[in-house]
Amino acid sequence: MDAILFLIFAAFAVACAVNLVLQKHPISSALSLVGVMGSLAVLYLLLGGEFIAMAQLIVYAGAIMVLFIFVIMLLNAGSETRAKRHLWASYAGIPMIAAMIAIAAYIVQHALPPTEEVRFGAFQHGNAYDIGEKLFKVYVLPFEVTSILVLVAILGAIVLARKEVS
Amino acid sequence: MNFLILSLIKAAVVAFVLMTTLAYLQWIERKVIAHIQLRVGPRRVGPHGLLQPLADVIKLLTKEDLLPSHVNKVFYFLAPFIAVFFALIAISVIPFGTEINVGPIHTAMQLTDLNIGVLFILGLSGMGVYGVALAGWASNNKYALLGGLRSSAQMISYELPMAMAIAAPLLMLNTLSFRHLVDAQGGYYFGFIPRWTIFQGPFPQIISFLLFGIAVFAETNRVPFDLPEAENELVAGFHTEYSSMKFASFFMAEYANMVTVSCVATLLFLGGWQPLWPAAYGSNFVPTAVFLFGAVLCFYHGFNPARSFDRITLPVAGVVFLGVAGIFLVPIVATILLPLFWFAAKVGFILFVYIWVRGTLPRFRYDQLMRFAWTFMFPVAIANLFITGLAVALS
Numbered sequence: 001m002d003a004i005l006f007l008i009f010a011a012f013a014v015a016c017a018v019n020l021v022l023q024k025h026p027i028s029s030a031l032s033l034v035g036v037m038g039s040l041a042v043l044y045l046l047l048g049g050e051f052i053a054m055a056q057l058i059v060y061a062g063a064i065m066v067l068f069i070f071v072i073m074l075l076n077a078g079s080e081t082r083a084k085r086h087l088w089a090s091y092a093g094i095p096m097i098a099a100m101i102a103i104a105a106y107i108v109q110h111a112l113p114p115t116e117e118v119r120f121g122a123f124q125h126g127n128a129y130d131i132g133e134k135l136f137k138v139y140v141l142p143f144e145v146t147s148i149l150v151l152v153a154i155l156g157a158i159v160l161a162r163k164e165v166s
Numbered sequence: 167m168n169f170l171i172l173s174l175i176k177a178a179v180v181a182f183v184l185m186t187t188l189a190y191l192q193w194i195e196r197k198v199i200a201h202i203q204l205r206v207g208p209r210r211v212g213p214h215g216l217l218q219p220l221a222d223v224i225k226l227l228t229k230e231d232l233l234p235s236h237v238n239k240v241f242y243f244l245a246p247f248i249a250v251f252f253a254l255i256a257i258s259v260i261p262f263g264t265e266i267n268v269g270p271i272h273t274a275m276q277l278t279d280l281n282i283g284v285l286f287i288l289g290l291s292g293m294g295v296y297g298v299a300l301a302g303w304a305s306n307n308k309y310a311l312l313g314g315l316r317s318s319a320q321m322i323s324y325e326l327p328m329a330m331a332i333a334a335p336l337l338m339l340n341t342l343s344f345r346h347l348v349d350a351q352g353g354y355y356f357g358f359i360p361r362w363t364i365f366q367g368p369f370p371q372i373i374s375f376l377l378f379g380i381a382v383f384a385e386t387n388r389v390p391f392d393l394p395e396a397e398n399e400l401v402a403g404f405h406t407e408y409s410s411m412k413f414a415s416f417f418m419a420e421y422a423n424m425v426t427v428s429c430v431a432t433l434l435f436l437g438g439w440q441p442l443w444p445a446a447y448g449s450n451f452v453p454t455a456v457f458l459f460g461a462v463l464c465f466y467h468g469f470n471p472a473r474s475f476d477r478i479t480l481p482v483a484g485v486v487f488l489g490v491a492g493i494f495l496v497p498i499v500a501t502i503l504l505p506l507f508w509f510a511a512k513v514g515f516i517l518f519v520y521i522w523v524r525g526t527l528p529r530f531r532y533d534q535l536m537r538f539a540w541t542f543m544f545p546v547a548i549a550n551l552f553i554t555g556l557a558v559a560l561s
Contacts, residue, residue: 054285062292070318073303128342
């Protein structure tokens with residue numbers, strides 16, 4: 001059951017990712033990205049990361065992508081026009097992508113140190129309680145540093161967005 | 167296999183009840199608004215217009231489905247589906263009552279008890295924006311686009327105070343599963359004050375409750391925050407170009423969202439199905455008393471009819487009420503129905519407030535709406551969360 005769901009949503013994620021690149025209109029691309037985020041959330045859920053799955057759904061698929069689409073709609077961005085391509089790009093492009101994926105797969109398979117095998121249902125510490133425990137006991141310093149970083153970013157955004165007062 | 171059959175039955179029951187509620191919620195809204203405005207509301211179809219929802223459904227299904235020219239077809243068709251899908255699926259994590267234990271059947275009155283149920287609802291409410299935003303954009307209409315833009319901006323802004331208002335009671339109750347949330351609100355102070363979150367120590371969550379209430383009005387695009395479909399400036403906003411069943415989908419999504427957030431407010435703040443006062447003081451007889459009162463009222467008006475057909479319809483309604491009142495006295499059935507009654511009563515009250523507000527308040531201006539969210543709701547929500555956290559840490 002888990003494996004079937006994994007295959008369905010993994011395939012959906014890949015299809016959305018490919019579609020994201022192929023689509024000409026920014027809104028279509030952005031929605032494909034929402035599809036990728038949503039299926040990633042399901043994959044997290046299958047691996048036992050309940051909290052991460054919901055965070056993925058709320059933050060990425062929900063908040064950030066809505067903002068993307070909002071901006072695209074506000075700017076009323078039109079379709080991209082197809083530029084004339086180099087001759088060798090249109091012939092060698094697909095083989096080179098295939099070669100790159102093959103090399104990456106080879107490196108992951110052989111050159112990197114072997115990792116533990118991932119099994120569905122093996123990981124049990126993905127709930128909100130365990131994440132909170134880790135966040136506020138083990139990783140409290142990185143967490144606080146990150147929040148200061150985010151605060152600086154917020155302040156920067158406010159300064160940039162503020163109307164000039166003459 | 168047993169689990170599968172049971173789940174299918176539960177899903178069918180929940181879907182049927184939800185759909186009926188959505189249809190009749192609209193009838194109730196029209197009636198209540200009408201009486202607030204000193205009108206009588208729908209009353210042509212069936213007694214007191216009770217068959218009006220059915221007539222509306224038939225009308226919407228059989229109307230011509232117009233396809234405006236130059237729309238983006240894929241997204242134009244996709245948008246109502248997205249809206250209605252994310253609105254309806256949220257009901258699957260809402261518990262309606264305690265467990266049913268009849269003979270060999272042991273099951274919770276809930277489709278599924280996620281231990282991240284609250285986050286699931288938050289995620290879905292975030293995804294619901296796409297339906298509205300895409301509908302506005304794909305319609306190729308300036309009014310619709312403005313409606314869609316307003317809606318996405320509004321929902322992004324109000325999601326923040328809403329999430330913070332939800333976080334405060336969660337700090338106190340220490341769980342994310344709706345069922346455990348309600349269990350944590352059981353019991354009474356001094357034997358009679360319920361330990362609902364809005365009364366519970368160390369810091370009663372009344373402020374969170376109000377913030378959540380205001381924010382969900384904006385999230386569901388209801389008056390006074392119905393800027394996305396402001397009739398006098400935007401025709402009908404994001405669903406201007408939609409007709410027939412596609413228009414009905416948006417309508418259904420709006421009402422389903424209302425029901426969902428009312429359920430969430432009940433579960434988070436009003437103690438779910440925990441009664442208003444303990445059974446020792448006779449709270450178990452409240453439903454019986456309510457329905458008996460209804461029956462007496464029906465009989466009284468039936469025998470002193472204001473209109474000729476009241477002579478028949480009202481006594482029939484009275485007999486039905488008497489029957490329901492009797493059912494609540496049967497011990498085995500009462501254990502199942504009592505929690506349902508309290509849950510439905512609280513949800514119904516919140517839905518009534520929704521309609522009441524619509525009949526009372528005018529619409530905000532757009533800049534007022536945004537300023538209200540960012541300069542009032544947001545700081546208050548942060549302060550409330552901070553104080554709650556402090557109170558929980560100190561107690």
